[in-house]
Amino acid sequence: CALPIFDGLAIGRVHALGHNGGAAVALELAVSRPQRVASLLLDSPFFLNDTDRTLFQSHPAPSLELDPEGAHLLRAWHHLRDAELWWPWFRRAKAFQSPRPSRLDPEALSERAREVLKQPASYRPAWRAVVDYPWQSRLAACTQPRVVIAESNDLASHLIEGIARIANARALRCEAGEKAETVFRFLDCLPAACCPTGGCAPGCCAPTQS
Secondary structure (H helix, E strand, O other): OOHHHHHHOOOOEEEEEEEOOHHHHHHHHHHHOHHHEEEEEEEOOOOOOHHHHHHHHHOOOOOOOOOOOOHHHHHHHHHHHHHHHEOOOOOOOHHHEOOOOOOOOHHHHHHHHHHHOOOHHHHHHHHHHHHHOOHHHHHHOOOOOEEEEEEOOOOOHHHHHHHHHHHOOEEEEEOOOOHHHHHHHHHHOOOOOOOOOOOOOOOOEEEEEO
16 A cells, blocks of 8 residues: 555655556545545546456456466567557457557567566456456545546557546546646646645645556
């Protein structure tokens, strides 16, 4: 939990931002500790409707259990690549081409593969937790100002309008490299008195990312 870190840094309230699967972490913080979260920013959240959830549950992410012949390296690479090409990632046909621009730069894919391989045992369980997350009921319990944002080529960027409608929030799209500007534009629109006491002390509402 992030709260001990906030306490250690003397941070009272935060603007919680979570990206892809991390959006669930930010939402849980907002719902479970509303007094500590001033606003919620869902960044390309991987929040699935019932139809997509059933599909993804029937085709879980691959296991990255270490293989003596290196097969886990190929599984990681192909899962990341196929998620860029297809939606869902396992329906490899023209009719299921990804509705967003694909990020297929080999260097970028290699870097992402290296990152997921730092925690190979958690890859499949983490994906399962994201797919199963009951985001609609948790959003219904969220009371903070909120927004759904995405860069145009992000993994779940094509989902944000539907999520924003359910969240009773705005959907803000931006191009690659413009996300920080989009985040601060939202924060600048929030009421100045976002704390129960009627005003923010310096450092009270520091942005954080999950």
